[in-house]
Amino acid sequence: MRRRISKLVVFLLLGAAVNVAVAWGCALWSEEPSGVAIVEYEPFQMNGSWWCTATWSYFGTQVYAYRPFRTRDAVDEYVSFFELKDLYKGGNLPSWLRLPRVNAYGDKLSGPLLIDVGRGWPAISLSYGLNTQVEGDLVLPVSRISSGFTMGEYRQPTSGFPRVVPLRAIWPGFAVNTIFYAAILSLLWSSPFVVRRLIRRKRGLCIKCGYDLRGAEHQACPECGVEL
């Protein structure tokens, strides 16, 4: 029993390690988190701001970009100016978005822009945040990185965003991926032993030690004592 539990713990730790490695791999080899927003959410109020949110995704990556406004009217002005309303789509935003309290607000042409990037596969499991500013069509250089450290630039940079290794765990994605990889690792670990047992049984050998049992009836293996 104790051995089983410690084996489970080892596989979960290995699963967590693979999960982190995959999420970091997505951060290090995939493209920068710039792109075209394909879903705009209904503006909503949280932490003292009205938020206008867009999201897009590609393999191993989910990006949320959002802007704080002081009032609903300011959001509506921004939305109608850029004709974003047609893109509205329902659905719930994930709980891992920062949506922090801010002391500066946006208007239709400029203001703070916050970007949260989640990485990982099959679920999004680690995230980081970028704080920047929009001025008309321009996105200014990132002024703050949260929950991540910079690691060089992207192969084909278009926005000037730094490449960031994510550090903040996302639930339940982190747990889902950890169990997923732990299950794969334990299957890979046990499959050679399962195959060996099948071959030994077929050949009339002891399944545990390989002792030749042919030629006599045995209740237990005379070599290692395993019951047959």
Ligand SMILES: [Zn+2]
């Ligand atoms: Zn044996």
